[in-house]
Amino acid sequence: MTAFVLVSGPFTGGWVWEETVSRLRAAGSEAYPVTLPGMGDRRIDAGTGVDLETHIQDLVRLIDGIPASRVVLVGHGYGLHPVLGAADRRPARVARIVSLDTGLPEDGEAAARSVPDPEVRTRLAADGDGTEEAGTGGDGSGRDGTGGDDRWLAPPGPGGWSRWGSTEGVPAEALERLERLASPQPVGTLTQPLRLTGAAAALPTTGVLCTANGSSVDLVQMLVDSGPPRFRALADDRIRFIDIATGHWPMLSAPEELAEALCGAAAGEGHRVTAPEPTHEQPTHLLPFLLDVPEVPRERRGRVDLHLPVDARPPVDVQPPVDAARPRPAVVFVHGGPVAADQRPTPRDTPFLLGYARYAASLGAVGVTVDHRLHGIADFPRAAEDLAEAVALVRADPRVDEERIALWFFSAGGLLAADWLAAPPPWLRCLAASYPALAPLPGWGAVESRFRPVDVVGTAEGPPIVLTRAGREHPAFAATVEEFLSAAGRNGADIEIVDVPHGHHSFELVDPTEESRACVERAMRSVLGHLRD
Numbered sequence: 001m002t003a004f005v006l007v008s009g010p011f012t013g014g015w016v017w018e019e020t021v022s023r024l025r026a027a028g029s030e031a032y033p034v035t036l037p038g039m040g041d042r043r044i045d046a047g048t049g050v051d052l053e054t055h056i057q058d059l060v061r062l063i064d065g066i067p068a069s070r071v072v073l074v075g076h077g078y079g080l081h082p083v084l085g086a087a088d089r090r091p092a093r094v095a096r097i098v099s100l101d102t103g104l105p106e107d108g109e110a111a112a113r114s115v116p117d118p119e120v121r122t123r124l125a126a127d128g129d130g131t132e133e134a135g136t137g138g139d140g141s142g143r144d145g146t147g148g149d150d151r152w153l154a155p156p157g158p159g160g161w162s163r164w165g166s167t168e169g170v171p172a173e174a175l176e177r178l179e180r181l182a183s184p185q186p187v188g189t190l191t192q193p194l195r196l197t198g199a200a201a202a203l204p205t206t207g208v209l210c211t212a213n214g215s216s217v218d219l220v221q222m223l224v225d226s227g228p229p230r231f232r233a234l235a236d237d238r239i240r241f242i243d244i245a246t247g248h249w250p251m252l253s254a255p256e257e258l259a260e261a262l263c264g265a266a267a268g269e270g271h272r273v274t275a276p277e278p279t280h281e282q283p284t285h286l287l288p289f290l291l292d293v294p295e296v297p298r299e300r301r302g303r304v305d306l307h308l309p310v311d312a313r314p315p316v317d318v319q320p321p322v323d324a325a326r327p328r329p330a331v332v333f334v335h336g337g338p339v340a341a342d343q344r345p346t347p348r349d350t351p352f353l354l355g356y357a358r359y360a361a362s363l364g365a366v367g368v369t370v371d372h373r374l375h376g377i378a379d380f381p382r383a384a385e386d387l388a389e390a391v392a393l394v395r396a397d398p399r400v401d402e403e404r405i406a407l408w409f410f411s412a413g414g415l416l417a418a419d420w421l422a423a424p425p426p427w428l429r430c431l432a433a434s435y436p437a438l439a440p441l442p443g444w445g446a447v448e449s450r451f452r453p454v455d456v457v458g459t460a461e462g463p464p465i466v467l468t469r470a471g472r473e474h475p476a477f478a479a480t481v482e483e484f485l486s487a488a489g490r491n492g493a494d495i496e497i498v499d500v501p502h503g504h505h506s507f508e509l510v511d512p513t514e515e516s517r518a519c520v521e522r523a524m525r526s527v528l529g530h531l532r533d
Contacts, residue, residue: 002095002266003030003068007059008251009077009102009164010190011155011182013040019255020262027263030068034059036082038186051188052111056085063090070095072266076251077102077165078111078190087200097203098265100258101165101210101248107196113378115190116248117163118448120153121378124190153190155182165248166213174252206265207241208258213248214442217241221273222474230340232275240270286345289355290512291520296361304390305348306330306397307357307367329404329429329531330366330394333357334387336411336437337374346371352509356408359520363528368394374413377444380451384416395427404531406463408432411477411505415440415451424462430530432523434468435505438484441476454483458491465493466526468519471501498523 004024006017014033024031035042037058038050059082063071072095075083080102087094103114115121158179161167167175209215220241223231242261246254250261264270297308309328333356335347347353348369357367372386373379387407395402405427409417414436420428439454440447449455457465465488469481488495500507500519507516 001028001030001068002263003032003066003071004074004262004266005032005034005059005062005066005071005083006074007034007036007076007079007083009079010153010185011039012178013042013181013183015040015181016178016249017251020251020258023256023259024262027259029263029266030066032062032066032071034062034079036189038189040181040183043183049188050186052081052085052190052192052194054186055082055189056089059083059086060089063093066093069093072096072098072262074098074100074262075102076100077116077248078185081105081111081189081194084196084200085194087203088196089199091200091203094200094203096266096268097200097205098262099205099207101208101213101215101250104205104207105194107198108193109376110191110193112190113376115378116165117156117160118450119163122381122448124187125381151187152184153187154184155179161249166210167249167253168212168247169253170247170249171252178249178252202238204238204268205240206270207239208250208261208265209241209243210248210250211243211245214444216442217243217271217273219442219476222476224273224275225474230338235273235275237272240265240268240272242270284506284509285347285350285352287351287509288512289351289359290508290517291355291359293355293358293362296358296367301393303348303371303386304393305357305369306394306399307354307361307369308399309361309364309366327399327401328364328366329406329528330368330400331357331360331406331408331432331527331531332368332370332387332391332394333360334370334372334407334409334413334416335374336409336413337383338376338379338412339374341373341375352506355508356524359524360528363524365528365531366394366397366400372413372416377440377447380415380447383413384419384451387416388419403427404429406430406432406527406531408434408527409436410434412437412441414438414453414480415447418451418453418456421453421462422456422460424460428463429533430463430466430527432466432468432527434523435470435473435477435503435507436467437477437480439480441480454480454487457484457488458493462493464530465495466498466523466530467495468498468500468523470503470505470507471499472504474505477505496526498526 008016013035017033021031021033036055038044073083080099112124224235244250244257250258296310299306348371353369357369360367370390372383374383414433439452498519503511
């Protein structure tokens, strides 16, 4: 007999699983809906610290008391953090982990980092340890002698639950019950990092994905195809995926379908995504740049590198020529991501960004690269700060003409273009983007609404845009580009499109053809032309 342990997201408790539990038990399974300490009818006195470790220990005690030899642990939203922590302590008791419409956190990651509500996430981050006073239990004193956090986060008010995940399909009476029974969440459960030893790393895992909330097997396959190691790991043979056509709260909107999916997951059913067969000996991001460009002097300033022209005059076909005594225009190249914090080499030391920066320098401009800290989809605000600091550093350099700057965005780094399109400074002479995401991809609900270039293009008088489009782009990326172009057309934005008909995402590395080379050359000369106008 299968025994399910069901742990829900923030503000809720075991009551949220009632309809799903009845169906699991009717199918012959055991089901243990969990209300964690500090939640619902397990509220505790003010001043008693509750954090993630409190919840992990409570879940471990529950697992130890279940008669079944092995259990299936189901984590929804925040609930996946204590589930993984408990599985790490009791791997021999766990048959499978089910991640319900929630990304798998890594060791050292706090739940606050992936809070779906961007305003709450920002406030949590701004407080350093991620706190927001709820006025319902904490006295504002911070931490007590137990090590737990005695503050509380208030649940969403009426109409606010959609900011924590799509409520599509949730009946009105169920939504009213959610609002009525929700309880404040102990802040320490969200801000304390999850610590994993790796003991549960080999356990079978199933992702149950809610398509109305933006997740799907197709999206996971796209991420795996994109190449970064953290996504390719999802193609591991121990991982399966199941789609449910509903919003983020399937226990309320589709309890029967959820029960069927959980039973299927316990039986090992589901779709396995596959990693593409390697076409090169090296990882994609280490493949050589498609143009043979000369090395140029490079200076490193913290996270920023400046690639400097080696002589005064670019090739004769780049006009007008640059005077060696005068400051040079600069092109700042902005990589995509997310990129793992421990990836080596970092983006600015990869052949890709080195190639672009050296190419710009060979044509008389200063090529600038920056290692911004987009390590997860909730990190766009931090990456935007890194980019702004890099641009300020570059403009302050006496060798750079501070009035002639271009920004060139790649892939998901395209979301960082939104700030510059919304309020373009006069010195920004050109904005370029290659195979960009210009709106958050499906399932990227943790990205703040600020990072939507599709909403701001053409709303302010800004610089010309050079957009390089891959003909064989991932559909999710291509959809954002088409939405962007439609908005640009309505708002009268100045856009030049450089099409690479046979190119894939990252065509400079994976498709080093004459067509690709010609398009890179055309885009670069167009950008430099705008800098010299």
